[in-house]
Amino acid sequence: MLAGKKILLGVCGSIAAYKAALLVRLLVKQGAEVRVILTPSALEFITPLTLATLSKNPVLTQFVKDETGLWNNHVELGLWADAFVVAPLSANTLAKMANGQCDNLLLAAYLSARCPVLVAPAMDLDMWQHEATQQNVKKIEKWGATLISPEHGELASGLIGTGRMAEPEQIVTAVTRLFKPGPLTGKHALVTAGPTYEALDPVRFIGNHSTGKMGYAIAELLARHGASVTLVSGPTHLPTPTGVAIERVTSAEEMFLASTRHFSKADITVFSAAVADYKPAQVARQKIKKGNSISFELVKTHDIAAELGKQKRPNQLTVGFALETENELEHAQLKLKSKNFDLIVLNSLNDAGAGFGHDTNKITVVDKNLKIQEFNLKSKKEVASDLVTLIIEYLHA
Numbered sequence: 312m313l314a315g316k317k318i319l320l321g322v323c324g325s326i327a328a329y330k331a332a333l334l335v336r337l338l339v340k341q342g343a344e345v346r347v348i349l350t351p352s353a354l355e356f357i358t359p360l361t362l363a364t365l366s367k368n369p370v371l372t373q374f375v376k377d378e379t380g381l382w383n384n385h386v387e388l389g390l391w392a393d394a395f396v397v398a399p400l401s402a403n404t405l406a407k408m409a410n411g412q413c414d415n416l417l418l419a420a421y422l423s424a425r426c427p428v429l430v431a432p433a434m435d436l437d438m439w440q441h442e443a444t445q446q447n448v449k450k451i452e453k454w455g456a457t458l459i460s461p462e463h464g465e466l467a468s469g470l471i472g473t474g475r476m477a478e479p480e481q482i483v484t485a486v487t488r489l490f491k492p493g494p495l496t497g498k499h500a501l502v503t504a505g506p507t508y509e510a511l512d513p514v515r516f517i518g519n520h521s522t523g524k525m526g527y528a529i530a531e532l533l534a535r536h537g538a539s540v541t542l543v544s545g546p547t548h549l550p551t552p553t554g555v556a557i558e559r560v561t562s563a564e565e566m567f568l569a570s571t572r573h574f575s576k577a578d579i580t581v582f583s584a585a586v587a588d589y590k591p592a593q594v595a596r597q598k599i600k601k602g603n604s605i606s607f608e609l610v611k612t613h614d615i616a617a618e619l620g621k622q623k624r625p626n627q628l629t630v631g632f633a634l635e636t637e638n639e640l641e642h643a644q645l646k647l648k649s650k651n652f653d654l655i656v657l658n659s660l661n662d663a664g665a666g667f668g669h670d671t672n673k674i675t676v677v678d679k680n681l682k683i684q685e686f687n688l689k690s691k692k693e694v695a696s697d698l699v700t701l702i703i704e705y706l707h708a
C-alpha cells in the first residue's frame with residue numbers, strides 16, 4: 312500500500328516511544344522508505360540502534376553530524392518526505408510546533424515540510440485535557456496537520472483516561488489513506504453532531520441526551536473515503552475522529568454560525584446534531600436562586616437545516632435525521648420536503664436499541680423520490696457505514 316512512499320517519522324520523548332519500533336516495522340512492511348528523527352529527549356526512551364535497524368536507515372538526532380561539520384539537512388528532509396508523521400507527539404513538541412519554535416531537527420523538519428503532516432499525541436490525561444494543549448492542537452490542525460486522536464484507556468501513570476497514543480496499526484491506516492484516493496476524494500463534507508446546551512444562567516442549561524456517537528462515526532467514515540470533513544460538534548465526551556477537523560460549539564446559535572460558515576463549500580452536509588428547538592428568552596446573569604416554582608419564556612432557535620436548506624445549491628447533497636415517537640414515516644417525509652434534504656434518516660424511539668444513548672441504531676432512509684430503505688438494528692458504526700455507502704451511491708448516481 313505504501314510502496315515507494317517516503318515517510319519521515321518524528322519521535323518525541325514520551326513513554327509511548329517504544330511503539331515507534333512497531334510503527335516503523337509496519338510502515339516498512341507496507342513498502343515505505345522510512346527515515347526517523349528522534350528529539351534529544353526521545354533518546355532517553357528508545358535507542359537509535361533499534362529504529363535504524365528496523366528502518367534500514369541511519370536515525371537522525373542532531374543538526375550537526377560530527378566534528379567534521381557535516382550536518383543533517385532539515386530542509387532536504389522536509390522536502391524529501393511524502394508524509395511526515397510525528398508519533399508519539401509530546402506536549403512539549405506540540406507546543407513548540409504551535410509556536411514555530413525550531414530548536415531541534417524534528418522541529419526544523421516540521422517547519423520545512425511541504426508534505427502532509429500527521430500527529431499522534433501521547434501524554435497523560437491531564438496534560439492532554441489542558442487548555443494549552445487543546446489550543447495547540449487546534450493551531451496545528453488549522454495549519455493543515457491531521458490529528459490521529461489519542462485513545463482512552465490505562466495510561467503509563469496508572470491513571471485511566473484519554474491520552475494513550477493511537478495503536479501503530481491505526482497510524483499506518485491514516486498514512487495509507489493519504490495516498491489512496493477514495494470515492495469522496497476532493498469532496499468537502501460538513502457534519503453536525505451532538506446536543507446543544509441552552510444556558511439558563513451561568514451554571515445551568517437546557518440540553519438533551521444526544522451523545523454525538525452517530526455523527527462522529529459518520530464524520531470518520533466520510534474522511535476514510537477521502538472527503539475533507541469538518542465536524543461541528545456540540546458538547547460530547549468523544550475524541551476527535553481521525554482525519555477530521557473539528558469545531559466545538561455549545562449552543563444552537565453557535566452551531567448555526569459555525570455551520571453557516573462551512574456550508575457554502577460543503578458538497579455533502581449531514582445534519583445529525585440534536586439541536587435545541589427553543590432557548591430561554593433571557594439568560595440570567597447570576598445563578599438563579601431556589602424558589603417554590605419557576606417559569607421561563609422560551610423562544611425559537613435557528614432551524615439550522617431549514618435555513619441552510621434554502622441556501623442550498625443543486626449540486627449540494629444534504630442529509631437530515633428525524634427522531635420520531637409517532638407517525639414516524641409521515642413526519643420524516645414532511646421534514647425531508649420542508650428542509651430540502653436529499654435523504655432523511657429516520658430513527659424511532661419505539662424501536663428498542665435505537666436513538667440516543669445506545670451504541671446501536673435502527674434506521675429507515677427516505678430519499679427525495681420517497682424511496683424507502685429499511686435497515687436492521689446495527690451498531691452505530693455499521694449504520695454510519697450503510698449511510699455513507701448510500702451517500703456515495705447517491706453522489707455517483
Ligand SMILES: Cc1cc2nc3c(=O)[nH]c(=O)nc-3n(C[C@H](O)[C@H](O)[C@H](O)COP(=O)(O)O)c2cc1C
Nearest residue numbers: 323324325326327350352353401402403404433434
Ligand atoms: C518517564 C517519562 C515519561 C514521559 N512521558 C511523556 C508523554 O507520554 N508525553 C509527553 O508529552 N511528555 C512525556 N514526558 C515528558 C517529556 O519527556 C518532556 O516534556 C520532554 O521535554 C519532551 O521533549 P521533546 O518534546 O523534545 O521530545 C515524560 C517524561 C518522563 C520522564
